[in-house]
Amino acid sequence: MITKTQADPLFAAKLTPYRSLSARGQTVLIGVIAAMAAIPSMVFYSLGAWPIVGFMGLDVLGMWLALRWSNRQTRRFEEVTLWPNRLEVREVSPGGKQTTTAFDPHRTRLIVDRDYDEKTLALYLRNDGGDYELGSFLAASEKASFAKVFGTALRRARR
Missing domain, CATH: 2.30.29 (PH-domain like)
Structure with a gap:
């Protein structure tokens, strides 16, 4: 042997x-960004500019993707x-x-x-x-x- x-x-x-932001912090941040995007989205929707709602959703999606990519990089x-x-x-x-x-x-x-x-x-x-x-x-x-x-x-x- x-x-x-x-x-x-x-x-x-x-x-x-x-890593500056924990997983819970990222969830809270996306929630705040979504809430902040929802307020003007409702105003624009009520004024008849409903396509703006989609663009505001794309902003939130973009931030979520960026945070997810950043989180992935912390695994190296x-x-x-x-x-x-x-x-x-x-x-x-x-x-x-x-x-x-x-x-x-x-x-x-x-x-x-x-x-x-x-x-x-x-x-x-x-x-x-x-x-x-x-x-x-x-x-x-x-x-x-x-x-x-x-x-x-x-x-x-x-x-």
Whole structure:
């Protein structure tokens, strides 16, 4: 019998997009938008401009579709796992498709792209194969704090 034992990683993180509105909040928001659209719809309907009601309904439908698409995007995530001899980035798309990319931590550098105000714009893993962007969906402050912690762990893995 062969047993495979894997040591605990030096660093592990799951990067997820920020979700500003809960599912219940989205339901309430759509209800408020529908109520706000119903008031002028009734006025226009009573004045004989009944086609306006359909357009107001399309506005509500458009907002619902936009919120649904946004909610779908929050299902994506990236898992970054660092061992002394291997760095793995597992990316899961909103549809569930998984892609795993492996790097050698001794030959990989973390590149932090900043603007003139020192605001973090992007994070890249750079090795011989090129650049790989990490956490493109994160806010600038989240990218900065992740870069600080992950950069320290990556330096520690090189020792």
